[in-house]
Amino acid sequence: MKLAHIFTLGAAALIAASPAFAQDATHGKTVSAVAKANTKGQIKSGGVKKESLKSLAKISKDSARTVALSKVAAGSKVKSSALEREKGTVVYSFDIRVPGQTGVEEILVSAIDGSVVSQTHETPKMEKAEAAKDKKAAAKKKS
Numbered sequence: 001m002k003l004a005h006i007f008t009l010g011a012a013a014l015i016a017a018s019p020a021f022a023q024d025a026t027h028g029k030t031v032s033a034v035a036k037a038n039t040k041g042q043i044k045s046g047g048v049k050k051e052s053l054k055s056l057a058k059i060s061k062d063s064a065r066t067v068a069l070s071k072v073a074a075g076s077k078v079k080s081s082a083l084e085r086e087k088g089t090v091v092y093s094f095d096i097r098v099p100g101q102t103g104v105e106e107i108l109v110s111a112i113d114g115s116v117v118s119q120t121h122e123t124p125k126m127e128k129a130e131a132a133k134d135k136k137a138a139a140k141k142k143s
Contacts, residue, residue, distance in 0.1 A: 057111035
C-alpha cells in the first residue's frame with residue numbers, strides 16, 4: 001500500500017512538473033537559437049544584425065526621434081540615425097545638428113522603453129574619428 005502511494009505521488013509530481021519543464025525547454029531552445037545565430041557570423045561589429053535588432057525594438061523610430069528632438073533646442077535637425085546595440089541595450093542613435101553649435105548632439109534612445117540612454121556632444125573632430133572607425137570596421141567586415 002505504501003509503495004502504491006509513493007508511486008501515485010511520483011506520477012502526480014511528474015504530471016504537475018511537465019508544463020513547467022516544457023516552458024523551460026522552450027526557453028532553452030530560444031536561448032540556444034540566439035547563441036547559435038551569434039556564433040554563425042550573424043553578429044555585426046557592435047551587435048546583432050539589423051533584422052534581429054528590429055525584432056527587439058518595442059517603440060518606433062518616429063517615437064524615438066520625437067524623444068531625441070525634445071532634448072535639444074527648437075529648430076534642430078536630425079543628421080543621421082541608426083538602430084544599434086550600445087551601452088548594453090538596443091538603441092536608436094541620433095546625430096542632431098543644433099543651431100548655433102558646431103558638431104552634433106548624439107542622443108541614444110532606448111528602443112525598448114523610449115528612455116534617453118545617453119546624450120553627448122560630438123565635436124567635428126570627434127565626428128571624423130568616429131567616421132574613420134566605422135569605415136575601418138566596415139572594411140574589416142568585408143574581408
